[in-house]
Amino acid sequence: MLRLPQFEVVAPESVADVVTALQRPGARVIAGGTDILPNLKHHLGTPQHPAELPPVLVSLSRVTALRGVALDEAAGVLRIGAGVTLSQLSEHPEVQRRFPSLSQSAGAVASPPIRNMGTIGGNVNLDTRCRYVNQTHFWREALGGGCLKSEGNVCHVVPGGRNCVAAMSSDNVPVLISLDATIVQAGPEGVRELPIEEFYKADGLAHTNAKPGEVTTELRVPLPKGPRRSHYIKWSVRKSIDFPLVSVALRFDLGEDEATVAAVKVVVGVLGSKPRTLSKLDDVVGKKFGDPAVARMVSDAAYAQCKPLENVPYEAAYRRDMIRVYTRRAIEALAASAE
Amino acid sequence: MASDDAEREATGDGIGEASAAVGDEASEQAERDRVAWQLGKSHRKVDAMERMRGVTRYTDDLKLPGMLHAKILRSPHAHARIKSIDSSAALAMPGVFAVVTGQDFKIPYGIIPWTPDENALAVDKVCHVGDGLAALAAVDEDTANAALRAIKVEYDVLKPYFDPEEALKVRDREGTINPYSRKGNVSKHVLLEFGDIEAELARADLVIEGEYFFEGTTHGAIEPHCALAHVDGGGVLTVWSATQVSHYLHRELAKVLELPAHKIRVIQPPLGGAFGGKSEPFDLEFVVAKLAMKTGRPVKLLYTREEVFYAHRGRHPMKMRHRTGFTRDGGLLGVDARTILDGGAYSSFGLVTTYYSGQLMCSPYIFPAYRFDSTRAYTNKPACGPKRGHGSVQPRFAMEIQLDKASVALGLDPIELRRRNAIKAGEKTVNEFQVGSSGFLECLEKVERSSGWVAKRRELPYGRGIGIAGSTYISGTNYPIYPNEMPQAAVQICLDRSGRARVFSGANDIGQGSNTMLAVIVSEELGIPLEDIRVLSADTDLCPVDLGAYSSRITLMVGNACLDAAQRLRRKVCESVAKRWGVSRKRVTLAGRMAIDREDPARHVDSAQAFQWAEADHGLLGETGSYNTPKDRHGEYRGGTIGASPAYSFTAHVAEVEVDAETGLVEVKTIWIAHDCGKALSRKIVEGQIEGSTYMGFGEALMERHAVDPAHRGVHVGPSFLDYRMPTFLDTPDLEAMIVEAPDANGPYGAKEAGEGPLHSSIPAIANAIYDAVGIRLDRLPFSPQTVLAALRQREERERAGQLAPHKPADRESRRSA
Amino acid sequence: MSPAAIMLSMTVNGEPVQVAAPPHWTLLEVLRYRLDLIGSKQGCDKGDCGACTVQIDGVPQLACLTLAIHAEGRAVTTVEGLGLLAGGVHPLQDAFDRHTAAQCGFCTPGILLSAEALLRKRGREVSRAEVCEALAGNLCRCTGYTKIIDAVVDASRVMAGANTQEAGRGE
Ligand SMILES: Cc1cc2nc3c(=O)[nH]c(=O)nc-3n(C[C@H](O)[C@H](O)[C@H](O)COP(=O)(O)OP(=O)(O)OC[C@H]3O[C@@H](n4cnc5c(N)ncnc54)[C@H](O)[C@@H]3O)c2cc1C
Ligand code: SF4
Ligand code: FES
């Protein structure tokens, strides 16, 4: 079999105890295990020290406090515990009703059994992915000794590059960013909440701003204040199991007339290590959502601003073209269904 | 409860029919045709339920006391000479029991006796990433893995060759990949010519020239290879292996381990799929055997999924150039084919593949001239071999697109074009194969009708298309892999007093249902239901030799052997019953767990009583049956026997697709498949083979890709089920399987193969449907969206330049204005 | 050699089980190699194929990506629990058998557990599309899926019929 390296597992019952347990050198969190275990089976260690395997895994399996989805009308947010599984999230009635794009993205991850295991906390902390790194130790040895993100010191995607550009491949992260969600991190220095958009950085080795010993406890998604159209686009070769190759989250807030675009946020994933929030969409605001120009402007902007890399196993040029096509089509379909 | 149902399903009105046959004096064949109380029904498989309940033990489910676990050290280099291997540190580790290297296996082997060109572990050099060179046995897998890392290997890295054409140019020893090759990197070359191809092409009204590339694909059986070995106190080595060719494994083990064959027992436990991927010995079997011999303990080795990709033996990438000549009215005049096969590092079945790439193209169409020139190259890649539809899926792709191109050029309906050229029963192919039965025309008609072909050809809008392709396949080959005059198949059947039968067969059930097929035959002949029949298969100690599950040989060959034995027993039983009743043997029939008097159906005894009477008359009831192939079905030329079969199956596929011209995505909506299997012995099993084959072709057409990355030292592009994308439930089109029965005189009850043929034409049918949808020819596999887009753009340019008329112009016009 | 094993308690197919396993072992290894419940298969060992699907607290999950420790205190159902240990043949197994939906049968245990969860959740006849959605994490290389879909739909019909009969009897 594909053996796991040896490690110890501790399973505390409270967030505080998790934080304490994470003080041990090299300790890592395990939630659903659907990302960390394949990586460990591939002998991929901690992001900062890829060749070093964790001696201890801190399991969230007994931290019941992380498992709820709660509508907090007073604070105007939906609180999603980090331990909520993707199936629960996708099928949650409030999520389906208020955040269709999030229900779609959670329901688009991997496959049904993996969605039953994988958590949203694990998903937002999902390690970056690359065709040259998500392989066995043996394979990487055959490649010539791995790369920056494993045992080596070169990059095979950007030859000569000193920075790893492995792909942020989470289906939910672009959506959460598009919805202006915040992420709650508990750590030795206390609890902090930050916009999830600021949680990511362009470094494939350490692509989040999580501080040492921190654990994600919650995602908070602000409730829409008015009419909204949102959608998550995922394309992969197969309709199940595969990671996304094209990943775009769309959010249009409309005016009271349910027709005029009041705000727009579009976030694209699977580029480099950080999702990209499209800029220069101001011209769209004030236009009628059904105006074909909206779909055209947004999709053109997506094309202009997004440059997929050969980091995932599919042709980058094609993926770039498809970001435009799928974005335009999704907006057209949203507009048509709204009419 | 389950079994009662089975009886009901299978019995149906059979008994009634049997008893209605009063006073019939016809031959036994006629009697069988009428009685057929089991044939052609659907059956519960004899071994499925316990697989589904988690009881059946596959190879990795076996566990022996004191069992050790073995692992193989694999080469990280695509091409290198081994300077030294130092395993002392590994051997010194606690929990490590023994190490073996290529030095322990210096005798080369090969599934084809003429090309023994690989060693169980590399002796002097490694020839692809993942080639095995050392192995060890330890208390558990973790210990074994840790010890592998302690083995020190020094390599001299050599220049690797990933492009077959480049490899073929090499003449020097240094660049010769395979250590046993005497002709540089030419693994096999075949040039055969029939009729005068140049003359036919010269007189043709239309010659279509095309170049095609078929990407490599692999089997993807869900069960990884696994083997377990044990040497008993008497020195007999038993190897349990997930193999589909126990007999060849047995022979090669004897050869490489230098043990007499009778000191080796090979058992194939129930198998989790194979598709050709388990049809020859692999390193793991030799390794566990040797390690068990060295340590005296049972040793098991289970491949990781990645290792399965390195073992491979999958579909050869082929580059094909075809020139095909036609008369004005669509008559096929000749085919001139040049093919380069990318063989990988070892021969495997490559000699046969090279022949098959040409020999199997001479049907289902008849034409007067043919030439094929096929060259198989060694390259620094995992070896290619037989995958479902061995050798002919690739050229079939080229051939059927050529026909489609011709039908467009000639303004003929492509089904009509195929009909005009269809080979008929009793005809001889241009390469002198004798075709017995042929249901090809009926296959064409069935898919034409069920798909709504005629209307759809006219009415489908731009972006939607429908395509046809046809094919043929063998039901086993006329000659076994190693020449001998013994039967190609043999079965032994014993009956006992309780009314049951035991069937001993060397044949490998790999999930295709061959054990059930044998039970159906025995049931049909001896009148007992399937649940009263035990099939013991693929154990070289208990069962007669069978050559294995390849070339779609089992139903025809082992089925015939089984029928032979069963009929002998049937005669004995009927005779004994007739004697007791004082009637003629012909009046007694066996069905529904009874012996019945045909003329007085009220008179019957149960099977147990009938068997007891027969045992009293004859002694213990046991018979053997054998089958050998007719030797007059092929031409007398070198290679003329390869690809010749006792009977040929025929298939036609119609695929309906939708092509998204903006994304390049091809969505296959439905595939209609009609397959002539001669006679369906068990209906749902045949349908399952048709559906499974078509599914596999569909995956190859759209998404599967087994290749190495030449820019990155020849690493596999993704040796996992994540990166090697096989269609899921959500990706697979509707499959409409239809059975056509053109019984063949050489098949048991007329039966021919069904397990491989229905793969072939699914791929060109999809390609041809894509052409119908948007007017582009995809001559390379897989049909990925970017290749579709590139082809569409090319077409648009040519349309703009006025070189091509728009495709389906009327429809596009109307949509534009709408 | 392996680090010290730890003692785990879980319910497997309705029965309490105590089993020792090293912390880096997966549930699949414990089931197959410690408890000899070999019905759960291994095809890829990393989440790509679904052959190892079991139910944990009634929900289909992949045993190859579940640490054995994570099954502590939980109820695990394997394919043995579906028919064999329940004393017979599950209607799904019966339907698979009638439709010859298992060819090599290697994917079947995982598929049965995914399918059982679907039928339990719906409690009625299911559509072909629903079956495909629910089974999309389980690869089958033999069947082309057609007969599996036939069998699951058929079983859902049989089971829905049985439910109404039972309900009728209860009154
Ligand atoms: C075959 C396959 C296909 C997949 N396809 C997709 C896909 O299409 N889209 C997709 O998005 N993902 C996919 N995944 C990845 C994975 O299943 C999901 O991202 C899942 O949500 C990860 O969650 P988890 O709970 O299993 O994470 P784990 O594996 O437990 O953890 C993942 C990472 O997050 C960290 N972590 C987990 N929880 C926390 C926390 N609360 N606080 C801080 N750090 C934490 C871990 O330390 C680890 O580094 C796939 C996985 C497989 C095996
Ligand atoms: S982007 Fe470069 S450094 Fe990062 S994982 Fe891929 S190959 Fe390695
Ligand atoms: S073995 Fe678990 S998903 Fe393949």
Ligand code: FES
């Ligand atoms: S029946 Fe063989 S893999 Fe599904």
